[in-house]
Amino acid sequence: QKEVEQNSGPLSVPEGAIASLNCTYSDRGSQSFFWYRQYSGKSPELIMSIYSNGDKEDGRFTAQLNKASQYVSLLIRDSQPSDSATYLCYNKLIFGAGTRLAVHP
Amino acid sequence: DAGVIQSPRHEVTEMGQEVTLRCKPISGHNSLFWYRQTMMRGLELLIYFNNNVPIDDSGMPEDRFSAKMPNASFSTLKIQPSEPRDSAVYFCASSLTSEARGEQFFGPGTRLTVL
Numbered sequence: 236q237k238e239v240e241q242n243s244g245p246l247s248v249p250e251g252a253i254a255s256l257n258c259t260y261s262d263r264g265s266q267s268f269f270w271y272r273q274y275s276g277k278s279p280e281l282i283m284s285i286y287s288n289g290d291k292e293d294g295r296f297t298a299q300l301n302k303a304s305q306y307v308s309l310l311i312r313d314s315q316p317s318d319s320a321t322y323l324c325y326n327k328l329i330f331g332a333g334t335r336l337a338v339h340p
Numbered sequence: 341d342a343g344v345i346q347s348p349r350h351e352v353t354e355m356g357q358e359v360t361l362r363c364k365p366i367s368g369h370n371s372l373f374w375y376r377q378t379m380m381r382g383l384e385l386l387i388y389f390n391n392n393v394p395i396d397d398s399g400m401p402e403d404r405f406s407a408k409m410p411n412a413s414f415s416t417l418k419i420q421p422s423e424p425r426d427s428a429v430y431f432c433a434s435s436l437t438s439e440a441r442g443e444q445f446f447g448p449g450t451r452l453t454v455l
Contacts, residue, residue, distance in 0.1 A: 269443070278447060278449050279383070279446050281443045323383065329385070330385075333383075
């Protein structure tokens with residue numbers, strides 16, 4: 236049974252801090268990973284994709300992939316209250332349970 | 341582009357009734373996904389189609405659930421008979437790529453309540 240694991244949180248960070256969201260996966264052959272953001276009452280939307288080991292940066296967001304450790308993370312720099320949402324890790328048809336992030340002023 | 345369109349947005353029905361959810365994917369997308377989201381179980385894939393053909397339906401809970409994609413611009417998810425435990429938000433998503441290697445665009449969802 237393939238799995239995607241996330242800490243459900245909530246993860247609470249002060250405004251301006253770095254939020255670090257983590258995800259582990261079980262399928263060693265996986266090549267592509269995605270981070271989706273879901274605001275309360277809304278549908279998920281893609282914010283980052285990553286396909287190779289290392290870091291991928293897009294604005295305030297950085298995705299990190301370590302295939303040897305089967306680990307993918309999402310860093311949000313200069314966190315804003317508008318970043319408060321649930322962040323879902325996705326791999327091969329499976330969504331993680333999501334980590335709820337709360338950014339407080 | 342209008343994005344993925346789902347209807348109805350809300351559905352309240354009584355146990356035992358038939359429920360049909362509808363989805364129009366983004367034009368040109370060749371993969372379509374149906375998901376169910378609950379607090380307890382999170383976001384679960386029910387079935388996905390590629391080029392209108394069902395590829396993976398292992399997430400369909402039981403025979404009460406069925407999905408069709410008669411053409412590239414329309415899909416339905418039917419529950420017959422419905423039960424209170426089917427209450428959830430059902431999302432449809434579409435993607436340009438096959439399988440699950442690409443970005444999925446989600447519709448607004450249908451909130452189903454079965455009394």
